[in-house]
Amino acid sequence: SEVKDVDETLPGKKKAREMSIRDYQQMDLLALEYLGYAVQIFEGKLKFMKFFRKHYLVEESALKLDPYRFTSDVIQHFKIMKRFVHDWDEMFKVVKDNQIPDLDKQYEKKVKKYDWPSDERLREVVENYLDFQKKKKLSAKALADQKFAGAKHETKLRSSDCHAIAAHLIYDPKRQSLALEWLKEAYARFHEKNETERYKQDLLLDLAFTLSETGHTKEAVDFAENFTRTNLKNGYIYVDMHKYLKARLENRPVQDLKENTTPEDTTLDLPLLPDLRHWHLADVCKGNARLPPSYVAKLKCRYTINDSPLFVLSPLREEELYLDPKVSIYRNFLTDGEVDSLIDSAYGRMNDAKIRQGPSESNRSTDYRQSKVFFLDGRTPKFERFLKRTDALTGLGNETAEHVQLSYYDAGGWYTSHYDAFPNDFELRNGNRIATVLFYLNDVKVGGETAFYHLNVAAEPEKGSALVWFNLKRSGLTNMLSGHGACPVLYGHKWIATRWFHHRGQMLKRPCTLNKYE
Ligand SMILES: O=C(O)CCC(=O)C(=O)O
Numbered sequence: 406s407e408v409k410d411v412d413e414t415l416p417g418k419k420k421a422r423e424m425s426i427r428d429y430q431q432m433d434l435l436a437l438e439y440l441g442y443a444v445q446i447f448e449g450k451l452k453f454m455k456f457f458r459k460h461y462l463v464e465e466s467a468l469k470l471d472p473y474r475f476t477s478d479v480i481q482h483f484k485i486m487k488r489f490v491h492d493w494d495e496m497f498k499v500v501k502d503n504q505i506p507d508l509d510k511q512y513e514k515k516v517k518k519y520d521w522p523s524d525e526r527l528r529e530v531v532e533n534y535l536d537f538q539k540k541k542k543l544s545a546k547a548l549a550d551q552k553f554a555g556a557k558h559e560t561k562l563r564s565s566d567c568h569a570i571a572a573h574l575i576y577d578p579k580r581q582s583l584a585l586e587w588l589k590e591a592y593a594r595f596h597e598k599n600e601t602e603r604y605k606q607d608l609l610l611d612l613a614f615t616l617s618e619t620g621h622t623k624e625a626v627d628f629a630e631n632f633t634r635t636n637l638k639n640g641y642i643y644v645d646m647h648k649y650l651k652a653r654l655e656n657r658p659v660q661d662l663k664e665n666t667t668p669e670d671t672t673l674d675l676p677l678l679p680d681l682r683h684w685h686l687a688d689v690c691k692g693n694a695r696l697p698p699s700y701v702a703k704l705k706c707r708y709t710i711n712d713s714p715l716f717v718l719s720p721l722r723e724e725e726l727y728l729d730p731k732v733s734i735y736r737n738f739l740t741d742g743e744v745d746s747l748i749d750s751a752y753g754r755m756n757d758a759k760i761r762q763g764p765s766e767s768n769r770s771t772d773y774r775q776s777k778v779f780f781l782d783g784r785t786p787k788f789e790r791f792l793k794r795t796d797a798l799t800g801l802g803n804e805t806a807e808h809v810q811l812s813y814y815d816a817g818g819w820y821t822s823h824y825d826a827f828p829n830d831f832e833l834r835n836g837n838r839i840a841t842v843l844f845y846l847n848d849v850k851v852g853g854e855t856a857f858y859h860l861n862v863a864a865e866p867e868k869g870s871a872l873v874w875f876n877l878k879r880s881g882l883t884n885m886l887s888g889h890g891a892c893p894v895l896y897g898h899k900w901i902a903t904r905w906f907h908h909r910g911q912m913l914k915r916p917c918t919l920n921k922y923e
């Protein structure tokens with residue numbers, strides 16, 4: 406349909422990524438299935454190896470009791486020759502061949518349609534997780550042990566899980582003590598028998614480094630010393646580390662360590678800088694950027710009938726979030742019944758959109774990812790009251806308004822910084838998107854705010870509320886301060902409905918001006 410085509414030209418409407426958490430879950434299940442078969446195959450091999458070893462050990466120990474038998478017995482002679490010509494050969498093949506090509510091929514075929522997540526994707530999710538930790542004021546231990554109110558999942562974090570979180574923080578000077586908290590959690594789980602040796606060395610290295618960076622130099626040196634002594638295999642790394650830490654402790658320049666180390670040993674990979682395009686949006690989401698109290702003091706909360714007979718009996722409760730551009734939230738605008746029927750009418754159809762792709766289509770090409778969207782043709786009696794009230798809310802004419810769009814976000818879902826107004830408005834028959842009405846259809850447990858990154862305003866989702874703002878100035882030009890995005894959902898899900906009003910036909914409702922600054 407026309408609306409959908411236009412929608413795809415909207416900057417930022419292209420989803421930041423196309424794989425959803427459900428795809429990853431599917432990939433995880435496939436990998437687990439693969440592992441299950443691999444375990445069966447390797448167990449078969451192991452059984453053969455154990456049998457082989459035991460069988461010939463028994464023979465050899467029998468021969469030990471009777472040393473002359475071997476040299477005098479033609480049967481023994483045959484057995485050992487056969488063993489060399491056939492059995493050992495077979496046994497070595499089994500031990501050395503770790504390939505499972507048939508299974509690999511099957512697995513690769515199934516997993517082909519998915520994208521393997523990047524480091525950058527993990528970084529993003531770790532940031533969400535840490536934001537969740539901060540907002541819920543949880544210790545790393547409580548999170549790692551899944552011991553907090555509302556925790557649903559029984560599995561605790563492994564040592565390397567905690568380490569992976571810390572790894573994102575180690576080189577960030579402002580967050581090294583948080584890194585240390587997570588590294589200590591990783592170390593507390595260090596002796597569990599479910600991590601590789603290689604991993605453990607990385608953990609110890611990071612722990613010593615971070616202890617030193619956070620001023621626990623003495624502890625760090627003890628740590629490195631202790632570790633150097635017990636790990637000769639990869640000791641050279643830790644010897645260097647130890648030297649480095651000692652140099653720091655003694656306030657010596659670290660350079661003199663460089664002479665006797667090879668560069669490979671000491672190179673520490675610096676993480677990529679966060680994506681600059683979204684950094685301020687992220688700050689608003691995290692509550693690091695806020696409106697000054699002097700501005701908040703100017704904002705009002707009022708009951709209003711908005712010049713509409715529809716609201717005479719039940720006035721609207723308007724809370725101003727910003728004055729110019731005007732951003733307001735109206736609490737309890739929708740009834741529970743309206744919310745339910747909006748979600749109900751979208752629910753099945755959103756799933757349809759996914760299935761309709763057909764078996765030959767790659768899942769990747771779908772647009773219904775980060776958040777799933779769907780335009781609702783709401784012209785049914787069921788939505789009449791809802792639509793009328795929505796139109797009256799903005800005071801704008803609805804002739805050129807788009808159908809209501811339903812969006813759904815999983816935990817981790819977000820929407821990149823963008824403008825609702827199109828950049829190429831001359832192509833739009835109905836004019837640009839003058840105003841947006843956004844309904845929150847559920848309470849999001851943590852996160853999921855709509856953040857205006859130029860305004861330092863973040864509207865929190867609350868079931869039944871309507872958020873209203875103008876994207877255009879009176880001149881019809883895009884108000885560059887209307888840029889916004891959806892903060893990641895940190896816990897829970899998020900349902901919203903959006904209605905966009907267009908510029909054409911609003912001459913009487915919102916007189917225009919030739920002054921492009923108005
Ligand atoms: O999900 C939100 O809070 C914002 C959604 C949005 O900006 C949009 O759909 O254009």
Ligand SMILES: [Fe+2]
Pocket residue numbers: 823824825889
């Ligand atoms: Fe938007």
